[in-house]
Amino acid sequence: MKWIEKGDWDGFFGLGLNNLINFLLIISLSQSVLGFSTELIATRVLPGMAMGLLFGNLFYAWQARSLAKRLGRDDICALPYGINLLPIFFYTFYVMLPAKQIALTNGASAEEANHLAWIAGILACVGSGIIELIGSYFVPLIRRVAPRAALLSALGVVGIFFIAADYAFRAYEFPLIGLPTLFLTLYFYYGSDRVRFGIPGGLIVLSVGILIAWLSHWLGFKSPIGGISESSLDFGLHLPWFFGFEAFLSIGQMASFAAVIIPMGLINVVGSMQALESAAASGDDFPPKSSLAVNGLGTIIAGTLGSPYPTTLYIGHPGWKAIGARAGYSLINGVLMAALCLTGSLGFLSEYVPIEAGMAILIWIGITIGSQAFQAVPRAHAPAVIVGMIPGIGAFCALIVKRVLGTVGFGQEGQPYSSELLANLTDRGNLFAEGVFALEQGWLYASILLCGFMVALIERHFSNAIRWIVASAGLSALGIIHSFKITDGDITTSIAPAWEWTFGYLAAAGILVAVKFAMTCNLEGENS
Numbered sequence: 001m002k003w004i005e006k007g008d009w010d011g012f013f014g015l016g017l018n019n020l021i022n023f024l025l026i027i028s029l030s031q032s033v034l035g036f037s038t039e040l041i042a043t044r045v046l047p048g049m050a051m052g053l054l055f056g057n058l059f060y061a062w063q064a065r066s067l068a069k070r071l072g073r074d075d076i077c078a079l080p081y082g083i084n085l086l087p088i089f090f091y092t093f094y095v096m097l098p099a100k101q102i103a104l105t106n107g108a109s110a111e112e113a114n115h116l117a118w119i120a121g122i123l124a125c126v127g128s129g130i131i132e133l134i135g136s137y138f139v140p141l142i143r144r145v146a147p148r149a150a151l152l153s154a155l156g157v158v159g160i161f162f163i164a165a166d167y168a169f170r171a172y173e174f175p176l177i178g179l180p181t182l183f184l185t186l187y188f189y190y191g192s193d194r195v196r197f198g199i200p201g202g203l204i205v206l207s208v209g210i211l212i213a214w215l216s217h218w219l220g221f222k223s224p225i226g227g228i229s230e231s232s233l234d235f236g237l238h239l240p241w242f243f244g245f246e247a248f249l250s251i252g253q254m255a256s257f258a259a260v261i262i263p264m265g266l267i268n269v270v271g272s273m274q275a276l277e278s279a280a281a282s283g284d285d286f287p288p289k290s291s292l293a294v295n296g297l298g299t300i301i302a303g304t305l306g307s308p309y310p311t312t313l314y315i316g317h318p319g320w321k322a323i324g325a326r327a328g329y330s331l332i333n334g335v336l337m338a339a340l341c342l343t344g345s346l347g348f349l350s351e352y353v354p355i356e357a358g359m360a361i362l363i364w365i366g367i368t369i370g371s372q373a374f375q376a377v378p379r380a381h382a383p384a385v386i387v388g389m390i391p392g393i394g395a396f397c398a399l400i401v402k403r404v405l406g407t408v409g410f411g412q413e414g415q416p417y418s419s420e421l422l423a424n425l426t427d428r429g430n431l432f433a434e435g436v437f438a439l440e441q442g443w444l445y446a447s448i449l450l451c452g453f454m455v456a457l458i459e460r461h462f463s464n465a466i467r468w469i470v471a472s473a474g475l476s477a478l479g480i481i482h483s484f485k486i487t488d489g490d491i492t493t494s495i496a497p498a499w500e501w502t503f504g505y506l507a508a509a510g511i512l513v514a515v516k517f518a519m520t521c522n523l524e525g526e527n528s
Contacts (some may be wrong), residue, residue, distance in 0.1 A: 079286060086269075087309055155448070268312055417486050
């Protein structure tokens with residue numbers, strides 16, 4: 001067995017590009033939103049991320065190779081691992097930015113406020129990792145309770161909407177680059193032809209995208225390339241240092257951010273569990289406890305070494321396996337991504353390689369993930385998968401609405417979000433905004449609950465179906481799902497009881513029970 005197969009290079013271009021996009025986003029937000037200095041980013045944030053990535057990728061490469069040897073198979077694909085997109089936004093806007101604003105209000109200098117914001121991010125990152133580590137011990141129980149359709153349904157909506165559709169919009173924004181690379185990607189990964197000389201299809205896609213992007217720029221056509229400028233991150237070896245103690249000394253000051261840290265940690269546990277379920281559906285059944293424990297440890301390592309952003313297991317395993325990725329792609333990703341972080345090369349690379357050049361690979365991965373949600377479950381469970389996608393679709397619509405509102409000035413000084421805005425969206429725009437934003441909050445959990453209810457109905461387990469509804473009411477009462485608040489700058493998680501939805505679920509459960517026993521005839525028998 002070779003450590004690196006041909007398909008591993010294809011897998012690396014998908015996984016590496018995904019990580020690269022997130023790295024570039026982190027650099028941009030750290031500078032433009034948080035005001036972090038290039039020194040802080042280059043010497044503290046990126047080195048911490050490098051170590052977290054290296055640790056996890058090396059383990060998952062070893063894990064896949066060990067499983068392949070034990071089973072005598074040569075098609076085991078390592079779990080994809082990298083930087084989680086969702087916490088990038090949450091920890092930037094709901095942990096670090098508020099910490100900075102509070103510090104400035106209390107008279108701290110800009111430098112002191114930036115430092116406190118960074119410490120808050122570290123604490124959030126480490127806290128998320130601890131929650132993931134603890135949650136790893138309960139995953140087997142959750143997998144026994146939740147049907148596969150409930151776990152894969154949320155993955156399907158992420159693949160179809162948040163990945164495939166979102167990047168397809170971007171592809172059609174730059175048709176000279178996006179369309180050729182999209183159709184070329186679909187040809188390589190869904191067609192039956194093989195590339196001569198063993199050249200990875202992903203390398204061809206990326207090369208074509210870069211070439212067209214630069215030709216469009218030189219010829220004066222629309223292009224994502226804006227010209228070459230001096231890299232904002234200096235070249236040089238930046239080794240990580242341990243910063244965890246400083247963060248822990250600030251726990252008392254950061255307790256107010258638990259409302260963000262705890263839900264994000266739980267979301268990461270659920271997302272990682274879904275990634276494991278996705279891998280199992282593809283034939284690669286990895287041990288849940290060790291897989292999630294290492295994921296949590298990777299986040300803890302990244303945080304204690306200076307990164308305010310957690311690592312995660314990605315949900316694209318079926319896509320990478322389908323193109324021949326095995327253990328080596330994880331090894332390549334860990335080593336090369338760590339090298340980019342430790343040397344300050346990311347800023348330089350971003351000047352020459354636009355995201356648009358290779359994002360078609362991500363579109364294909366999203367399509368593959370969405371397909372698996374239907375292919376890897378019993379045919380009768382397809383309606384359950386669709387119902388489980390509804391909360392995710394609501395979350396995607398909320399994302400689009402916020403982007404549009406932000407573009408026209410809402411959320412900025414002098415034009416805050418408000419209840420009147422939501423009412424206008426409903427009355428004048430025929431958009432039932434409260435329903436959209438209620439679905440957005442805790443949508444991963446809501447997806448599992450709805451899909452679990454449907455599976456129980458389809459399998460004629462009425463009592464289990466009622467339990468899923470009651471569980472939905474309980475999570476609503478705890479504020480984990482459907483609870484949102486309107487602030488001047490955003491519409492975000494509240495972590496307060498969502499009583500309307502709690503009572504709605506309880507009413508639904510009561511009416512179903514009444515109808516079941518008073519007005520229906522059970523002609524075929526029931527498994528309850």
